[in-house]
Amino acid sequence: MPEMGKYSKAYLAKRFHEFPAWKPNLQNLRQDKTNENGADEQRTALNDDDVLYLQENYVVTDGIIKDENIVFDDVNDEWKAFCEKVLEFDPLAYLVEDSSHLTMH
Numbered sequence: 001m002p003e004m005g006k007y008s009k010a011y012l013a014k015r016f017h018e019f020p021a022w023k024p025n026l027q028n029l030r031q032d033k034t035n036e037n038g039a040d041e042q043r044t045a046l047n048d049d050d051v052l053y054l055q056e057n058y059v060v061t062d063g064i065i066k067d068e069n070i071v072f073d074d075v076n077d078e079w080k081a082f083c084e085k086v087l088e089f090d091p092l093a094y095l096v097e098d099s100s101h102l103t104m105h
Helices: 077-085 091-099
Strands: 008-012 051-055 070-072
Touching: none
Parallel strands: none
Antiparallel strands: 008 051
């Protein structure tokens, strides 16, 4: 069953091109584009204005589901640093902020 993550952030694909080791897996792009005949068309490229999702585990997906259409999963310290410094991605701040309303009894 598809897993919805707790946090993801949408970015234009062109932002990920700033990372020197960015090599998207284009075979995992969503195939939800249809042609005039109503048939699915095979997507083989990312456009700069395509929206991709950086998930809480630093994996990039073509859609909001955490474990589907994974376009980039070469997660290492260099990638995490790029996401945090250049893209200002901070899932921990969101998760802590989101739980701040919880109280212990």
